[in-house]
Amino acid sequence: MKHYLSIDDLKQPHSAIEQALQLKTNPLQNSGLGKGKTLILLFFNNSLRTRLSTAKAAQNLGLDVLSLNVGADSWQLEFTDGTIMDQGKAEHIREAVPVLCQYGDLIGLRSFGELQSLEEDLREPVLEAFKALSDKPLINLESAFAHPLQALADAMTLQETFGSTKPKITLSWAPHPRPLPQAVPTSFLRMMKTLGADIQVCHPPGYELNAALTEGIEVRSDQAACLAESDVVYAKSWCSTEQYGQHLPIEESWTISLEKLKEAYFMHCLPVRRNVVVQDAVLDSSKSLVIEQANNRTYSAQWVLQELLKSKEL
Numbered sequence: 001m002k003h004y005l006s007i008d009d010l011k012q013p014h015s016a017i018e019q020a021l022q023l024k025t026n027p028l029q030n031s032g033l034g035k036g037k038t039l040i041l042l043f044f045n046n047s048l049r050t051r052l053s054t055a056k057a058a059q060n061l062g063l064d065v066l067s068l069n070v071g072a073d074s075w076q077l078e079f080t081d082g083t084i085m086d087q088g089k090a091e092h093i094r095e096a097v098p099v100l101c102q103y104g105d106l107i108g109l110r111s112f113g114e115l116q117s118l119e120e121d122l123r124e125p126v127l128e129a130f131k132a133l134s135d136k137p138l139i140n141l142e143s144a145f146a147h148p149l150q151a152l153a154d155a156m157t158l159q160e161t162f163g164s165t166k167p168k169i170t171l172s173w174a175p176h177p178r179p180l181p182q183a184v185p186t187s188f189l190r191m192m193k194t195l196g197a198d199i200q201v202c203h204p205p206g207y208e209l210n211a212a213l214t215e216g217i218e219v220r221s222d223q224a225a226c227l228a229e230s231d232v233v234y235a236k237s238w239c240s241t242e243q244y245g246q247h248l249p250i251e252e253s254w255t256i257s258l259e260k261l262k263e264a265y266f267m268h269c270l271p272v273r274r275n276v277v278v279q280d281a282v283l284d285s286s287k288s289l290v291i292e293q294a295n296n297r298t299y300s301a302q303w304v305l306q307e308l309l310k311s312k313e314l
């Protein structure tokens with residue numbers, strides 16, 4: 001594996017899940033692998049889990065970690081070639097990326113889409129710019145349309161909860177006060193398709209995900225019926241595709257409740273807005289898997305870091 005930018009970089013997803021779960025049983029089993037090497041974590045957006053679980057994973061491997069909030073702690077970066085840099089941005093990525101590559105052996109990067117233009121976000125401009133200029137392995141810590149560390153952790157959580165049985169999974173859209181990116185549902189769905197999971201999607205009209213991704217998957221708008229027949233419900237808000245990035249009225253009737261879930265387990269990547277996305281009673285019940293999903297983020301990151309460290313490129 002050269003980079004870990006999307007689920008497509010997982011050549012053997014089933015064994016990745018098994019190996020990551022095995023790491024969880026003894027996290028310090030490869031504690032010398034990263035000795036003398038440095039992981040740089042760059043954040044263009046906020047984070048709790050990704051920042052700390054990836055740093056923890058790195059520590060478990062003996063890596064040193066340097067973390068930077070781009071723009072807040074450092075200079076604002078210019079991405080456009082040929083720009084006359086007489087405005088606010090002080091540094092071009094043509095210098096910044098090669099400099100970062102001198103300090104770090106691996107680079108993790110979080111950069112959400114701007115939610116201004118679907119076409120522009122689909123281009124993954126930040127990730128692609130770093131890819132073009134970096135001679136070090138890159139790890140996607142959530143980009144405009146992918147959150148592959150989350151999806152690997154989610155697959156681990158499903159494996160732990162259901163073992164070899166094949167649960168019926170519903171990916172349900174949920175309401176939110178802000179328009180949110182499509183990265184989490186996109187990567188989760190891509191992962192579930194890759195694994196051949198029994199999954200359906202439900203969302204109100206207008207919130208369609210990428211057509212190629214949902215090809216062959218049942219997409220419905222009757223949330224109550226979908227949830228009632230599910231073993232596990234993955235809830236996530238994402239912005240409309242038709243009115244990309246726009247703030248639309250909150251559809252309160254889509255909030256997940258215990259009544260709707262019936263016997264189903266509940267998953268969410270976190271952070272979650274209580275009593276908007278999902279009711280307190282769900283999060284506070286034994287059916288909620290969200291804390292274990294967050295725990296598994298350490299081991300999904302550790303597996304990825306380990307693979308990159310073992311690859312010939314390093």
Ligand SMILES: NCCC[C@H](NC(=O)CCC(=O)O)C(=O)O
Binds near residue numbers: 183237269272273
């Ligand atoms: N990394 C996990 C989710 C990150 C982001 N959520 C958010 O921005 C929520 C912020 C808020 O609730 O205001 C998303 O949906 O992709």
Ligand SMILES: NC(=O)OP(=O)(O)O
Binds near residue numbers: 048049051142150
């Ligand atoms: N799930 C997740 O990526 O959380 P953070 O945004 O806090 O990193």
